[in-house]
Amino acid sequence: MIERRDVFQAIADPTRRIIINKLSTGPLNITQIGEDLDMSKQAIAKHIKILKECGMVMMHQKGREQVCEAQLAKLDEVTDWVAQSRKVWNQRFEKLDKFLAATKNKL
Numbered sequence: 743m744i745e746r747r748d749v750f751q752a753i754a755d756p757t758r759r760i761i762i763n764k765l766s767t768g769p770l771n772i773t774q775i776g777e778d779l780d781m782s783k784q785a786i787a788k789h790i791k792i793l794k795e796c797g798m799v800m801m802h803q804k805g806r807e808q809v810c811e812a813q814l815a816k817l818d819e820v821t822d823w824v825a826q827s828r829k830v831w832n833q834r835f836e837k838l839d840k841f842l843a844a845t846k847n848k849l
Contacts, residue, residue, distance in 0.1 A: 747795040747796045748819070749796055749797065749798060749817065749819045749820055750819075750820065750823075752792065752793050752796035752816075753817075753820065755789070757789055758789050758792065758793055760779065761775055761786070761789055761790065761793065761799075762793065762799075762812055765799065765810055765811065765812035766814060768811075769809045769810060769811040770810055771807045771810070772786050772787055772790065772808065775790070775810065797813055797816050798812065798813055798814075798817075799811065799813060
């Protein structure tokens with residue numbers, strides 16, 4: 743069975759969020775990505791692989807090295823989900839406010 747990954751899985755891990763943030767400034771190789779991360783190149787490569795499977799990172803050859811580039815448009819899925827969730831929760835809180843106001847008036 744092939745595991746399907748999505749943008750939410752990409753941002754679920756703090757290390758992957760750091761990597762995405764670093765790549766948002768421009769393409770980097772794995773060594774550059776790991777400069778201030780306290781982990782092995784192998785561990786970073788594993789996170790990059792997950793980000794690639796989620797569609798958040800694209801890899802391409804530049805000379806002798808692999809360069810990673812962020813695909814930030816995928817974050818629109820998160821933005822859309824947050825906006826929809828915010829709308830739902832705002833409606834629920836408005837209903838709760840009305841209920842509490844009505845209950846207070848009855849006391």
